[in-house]
Amino acid sequence: MASVCFNCGRTLEKNEYFVRLKDGQCVCRDCADRTRILYPLRFTKVLTESHLPTWIGDKSYHEQIVAGQRLDPLADMTPEEFRAALEASEKAAAEQAERYAGAKAVIEADHVRKYFVNVGSAEKPRYNKRKVYGVFSRVIHGELIPGAQVAVSHRDRDYTAAVGELQEWDGMHPGGAPIGKAEAGMLVIMLFMQEMDFVYPGDTLIVRGG
Numbered sequence: 001m002a003s004v005c006f007n008c009g010r011t012l013e014k015n016e017y018f019v020r021l022k023d024g025q026c027v028c029r030d031c032a033d034r035t036r037i038l039y040p041l042r043f044t045k046v047l048t049e050s051h052l053p054t055w056i057g058d059k060s061y062h063e064q065i066v067a068g069q070r071l072d073p074l075a076d077m078t079p080e081e082f083r084a085a086l087e088a089s090e091k092a093a094a095e096q097a098e099r100y101a102g103a104k105a106v107i108e109a110d111h112v113r114k115y116f117v118n119v120g121s122a123e124k125p126r127y128n129k130r131k132v133y134g135v136f137s138r139v140i141h142g143e144l145i146p147g148a149q150v151a152v153s154h155r156d157r158d159y160t161a162a163v164g165e166l167q168e169w170d171g172m173h174p175g176g177a178p179i180g181k182a183e184a185g186m187l188v189i190m191l192f193m194q195e196m197d198f199v200y201p202g203d204t205l206i207v208r209g210g
């Protein structure tokens with residue numbers, strides 16, 4: 001049976017991503033994304049027991065492993081609560097547009113990670129000095145695209161760098177799938193082909209308008 005987005009009335013395609021509300025009704029991704037500015041997906045790491053036993057001689061035990069858990073605040077909402085959330089989010093987006101007037105995108109940094117690029121092969125890996133830096137972050141305003149110049153200000157000066165590649169981040173893993181653009185509320189990894197030692201957790205990065 002085909003599902004319909006209760007908010008916009010669109011019929012969801014087979015295998016299309018959607019959010020199921022508390023009462024079982026579906027919300028399509030487009031409608032859900034419009035609330036992410038106030039209701040982002042959250043992630044938590046849970047210490048849990050592996051279901052496969054580890055054996056030492058004839059004794060077995062279950063190892064503790066860290067598993068990620070994805071929490072969607074929309075899943076706890078009734079349709080009425082979702083509509084209210086959407087209205088509040090659109091108001092917040094308008095307020096942000098005013099606050100960040102002229103900025104194409106505003107991004108909040110979570111952490112920076114250094115990658116070593118394998119210039120050899122899978123069988124014979126070889127790492128050279130060229131490093132790639134991933135800035136794990138959340139888009140809080142506007143639209144971010146690969147190639148954008150992000151700027152961050154610290155007491156001493158302004159720093160800028162161009163986003164080499166943009167990936168969608170699931171909030172847990174150190175890699176993601178490349179995307180062509182990211183909107184407010186989305187978690188992303190911005191990959192830079194240069195050192196990003198001037199970005200600190202909680203920093204606000206701005207893409208200035210033309």
Ligand SMILES: [Zn+2]
Binds near residue numbers: 008
């Ligand atoms: Zn919809």
